[in-house]
Amino acid sequence: MDGEGVPGTVETNPGAPDADPPARPARRRPNRWKVLFVGLFVAGVLGTATWVLLGSRLLVVRRIDVTGERLVSRDEVLAAARVRLGEPLARLDTGVVRDRVESVQAVETARVERRWPTTVRIVVRERTPIVVAQHDNRYLQIDRYGVTVVASAARPRGLPVLSVANPTQSDPALRAGLSVVRGLPSWLGRRVAGVDVPSTEAVSLRLADGVTIVWGAAERGPEKIRLLHGLLTASPRRGVKTIDVSSPEVVTTK
Numbered sequence: 001m002d003g004e005g006v007p008g009t010v011e012t013n014p015g016a017p018d019a020d021p022p023a024r025p026a027r028r029r030p031n032r033w034k035v036l037f038v039g040l041f042v043a044g045v046l047g048t049a050t051w052v053l054l055g056s057r058l059l060v061v062r063r064i065d066v067t068g069e070r071l072v073s074r075d076e077v078l079a080a081a082r083v084r085l086g087e088p089l090a091r092l093d094t095g096v097v098r099d100r101v102e103s104v105q106a107v108e109t110a111r112v113e114r115r116w117p118t119t120v121r122i123v124v125r126e127r128t129p130i131v132v133a134q135h136d137n138r139y140l141q142i143d144r145y146g147v148t149v150v151a152s153a154a155r156p157r158g159l160p161v162l163s164v165a166n167p168t169q170s171d172p173a174l175r176a177g178l179s180v181v182r183g184l185p186s187w188l189g190r191r192v193a194g195v196d197v198p199s200t201e202a203v204s205l206r207l208a209d210g211v212t213i214v215w216g217a218a219e220r221g222p223e224k225i226r227l228l229h230g231l232l233t234a235s236p237r238r239g240v241k242t243i244d245v246s247s248p249e250v251v252t253t254k
Contacts, residue, residue, distance in 0.1 A: 094112040215246060
């Protein structure tokens with residue numbers, strides 16, 4: 001049995017060197033010229049874009065559109081906005097322009113938009129008069145906030161006449177009368193020809209058919225309207241000239 005290997009064993013050469021481990025792929029060093037080129041390219045693109053937006057004549061204001069104006073003229077809106085033709089559109093501060101336009105008394109709100117490439121659009125929402133008050137031989141059209149929208153020598157049609165001693169925004173009687181008018185439903189509001197407010201606790205409505213509604217204080221409007229709906233839409237009133245709902249618990253007619 002000499003010279004035969006032992007079954008189940010593998011002969012090794014103890015003097016042979018170990019096998020080399022697998023070689024790792026070498027890391028590629030970044031190409032400095034490529035990095036420099038990309039950096040210069042990006043800087044050039046950004047610089048060109050900045051010049052186009054802010055310095056060139058390509059994207060400047062060439063047209064100003066105004067919409068929604070009726071009580072104020074387009075020239076008034078443009079004068080308040082102070083947007084210069086030729087100004088870079090990107091530099092336009094739309095918030096500042098909006099505030100300028102809203103400083104016009106007849107303007108309630110405004111919206112300013114950039115319309116690329118060369119247009120500015122100003123959308124105006126004007127105040128809506130709900131009453132007219134006579135003061136110093138002038139008729140003041142007043143909105144729901146007590147702001148005088150426009151004054152004229154002739155009385156405008158379609159607005160109830162508000163009678164107060166001092167038709168200014170700070171007058172409590174004016175605010176009380178406006179509060180009542182704002183809360184009226186359309187079926188009643190369109191029948192009101194006048195509103196008399198000698199004091200904040202004594203508001204009266206004069207209807208176009210000659211009936212006077214003694215409203216009293218501005219509070220409890222929904223209750224008073226519910227009572228009036230039953231009285232004014234029921235069977236014809238015979239000889240009724242005054243309806244007093246100042247105390248909703250006790251309604252009287254005359």
